[in-house]
Amino acid sequence: MNKSSGLPREDNISRRQLLQWAGLASVAGLLPSGCSSETSDLSSLPSFDQPIARFPEKVPMHLINDRAPQLETPREYFAEDLTPNEAFFVRWHLQPIPTKVDLQTWRLKIGGHIDKPLALSMDELRKMEPTEFVAVCQCSGNSRKFFNPPVPGGQWADGAMGNARWKGVSVRDILKRAGVKAGAVDTTFNGLDTGPLPATPDFIKSLAIDHAMQPDVILAYEMNGKPLPLLNGFPIRLVVPGWYATYWVKSIWEINVLPEKFTGYWMAKAYHIPDNADGSEKPDELAKQKVPISLLNVRSLWVNPNPEADVNRVLTGQPVPLEGIAFDAGAGIKQVEFSVDGGKTWKGTSLEADLGRYSFRRWRANWTPTQRGSYRLLVRATNNQGETQPMKSKWNTGGYMRNVIEEVTVEAS
Ligand SMILES: Nc1nc2c(c(=O)[nH]1)N[C@H]1C(S)=C(S)[C@@H](COP(=O)(O)O)O[C@H]1N2
Numbered sequence: 001m002n003k004s005s006g007l008p009r010e011d012n013i014s015r016r017q018l019l020q021w022a023g024l025a026s027v028a029g030l031l032p033s034g035c036s037s038e039t040s041d042l043s044s045l046p047s048f049d050q051p052i053a054r055f056p057e058k059v060p061m062h063l064i065n066d067r068a069p070q071l072e073t074p075r076e077y078f079a080e081d082l083t084p085n086e087a088f089f090v091r092w093h094l095q096p097i098p099t100k101v102d103l104q105t106w107r108l109k110i111g112g113h114i115d116k117p118l119a120l121s122m123d124e125l126r127k128m129e130p131t132e133f134v135a136v137c138q139c140s141g142n143s144r145k146f147f148n149p150p151v152p153g154g155q156w157a158d159g160a161m162g163n164a165r166w167k168g169v170s171v172r173d174i175l176k177r178a179g180v181k182a183g184a185v186d187t188t189f190n191g192l193d194t195g196p197l198p199a200t201p202d203f204i205k206s207l208a209i210d211h212a213m214q215p216d217v218i219l220a221y222e223m224n225g226k227p228l229p230l231l232n233g234f235p236i237r238l239v240v241p242g243w244y245a246t247y248w249v250k251s252i253w254e255i256n257v258l259p260e261k262f263t264g265y266w267m268a269k270a271y272h273i274p275d276n277a278d279g280s281e282k283p284d285e286l287a288k289q290k291v292p293i294s295l296l297n298v299r300s301l302w303v304n305p306n307p308e309a310d311v312n313r314v315l316t317g318q319p320v321p322l323e324g325i326a327f328d329a330g331a332g333i334k335q336v337e338f339s340v341d342g343g344k345t346w347k348g349t350s351l352e353a354d355l356g357r358y359s360f361r362r363w364r365a366n367w368t369p370t371q372r373g374s375y376r377l378l379v380r381a382t383n384n385q386g387e388t389q390p391m392k393s394k395w396n397t398g399g400y401m402r403n404v405i406e407e408v409t410v411e412a413s
């Protein structure tokens with residue numbers, strides 16, 4: 001266990017372990033032909049101080065951890081509005097993770113404080129009225145590697161997020177079928193992963209019953225028009241639009257309604273943030289009151305120029321196409337501005353097609369550098385509630401909710 005957070009240990013990357021996992025996957029018949037776990041000579045991705053690995057159903061991705069798998073989406077994929085399933089980031093806490101699910105025997109069980117316990121097959125779920133929308137799935141610890149002073153946990157750059165079209169069944173419709181009893185308080189969601197020891201707390205998250213009954217909280221069986229990859233939660237995962245991905249429980253097999261608040265480890269201890277407006281604290285003055293993380297804060301990220309490139313060269317007098325994405329918890333992006341003078345003055349960008357309030361919103365602008373030299377470009381999003389991004393980064397021990405204004409340096413010649 002990790003000393004400070006109590007979260008499962010983040011092992012050092014070892015090739016032996018990667019091969020073990022790949023071996024396990026191939027035994028389960030999951031490793032498509034041509035897949036390899038070699039960490040060399042796999043792709044032409046730009047330099048990044050993280051090894052590259054190829055897992056079943058995935059393109060080569062940045063390997064943050066291999067047991068349990070944590071794979072980061074290379075930034076290039078954010079040039080697409082919908083993140084391809086094969087490049088969608090992966091994060092599991094507990095090993096073993098599901099490597100095979102047989103839909104013949106798989107059932108979704110609904111129990112607890114309800115009138116009628118259910119065990120639904122995938123066919124039955126697919127017969128129910130579907131709901132479909134685009135939403136960002138972002139890990140609470142996205143961009144954690146930029147925290148200063150550094151904090152323990154997966155050292156993600158900005159690729160622990162993805163945007164997908166999710167299709168599935170409202171949790172509400174399922175709970176209505178089961179008949180929620182009066183006095184229901186919480187709803188728990190349990191994935192097929194269990195952990196190596198009986199004492200390891202099972203990965204179970206909960207939503208207040210009123211939240212679970214919101215029509216856009218769904219059990220998704222499709223992602224971008226296809227079944228979910230196993231690593232992203234096949235056969236169904238919870239989609240909680242606007243909320244951090246820790247609630248988006250993968251490979252769900254059990255839902256329970258409780259007449260009291262759920263107090264399991266993953267709600268009572270893990271993924272807590274300081275109980276203040278921006279979830280921040282100081283390294284030498286840690287917050288005394290903490291609360292479970294919930295809504296995404298507003299962010300904008302550069303796609304071009306690329307902050308992870310070794311160098312971005314541009315020419316004076318030539319327009320530079322600026323491009324990136326912005327998103328928030330669902331209020332919607334009002335405007336995205338950029339600055340080329342370190343934040344003294346800001347110019348607008350144009351927002352592209354609106355794919356829905358929970359989606360990435362692409363922005364673009366042109367900028368023509370007039371003088372040679374180094375420029376620090378900044379980008380700042382503001383949502384429809386007036387929330388925007390801070391100039392100075394916030395800090396917390398969890399390494400959560402980073403949304404400082406992102407900068408990228410370009411060299412004009
Ligand atoms: N069953 C299960 N679901 C889970 C997790 C997990 O460890 N087990 N991790 C959560 C966290 S913290 C994140 S960031 C997302 C990652 O989703 P992805 O792997 O599809 O990108 O899954 C969430 N759902």
Ligand SMILES: [Mo]
Pocket residue numbers: 091138139140141245246
């Ligand atoms: Mo996460």
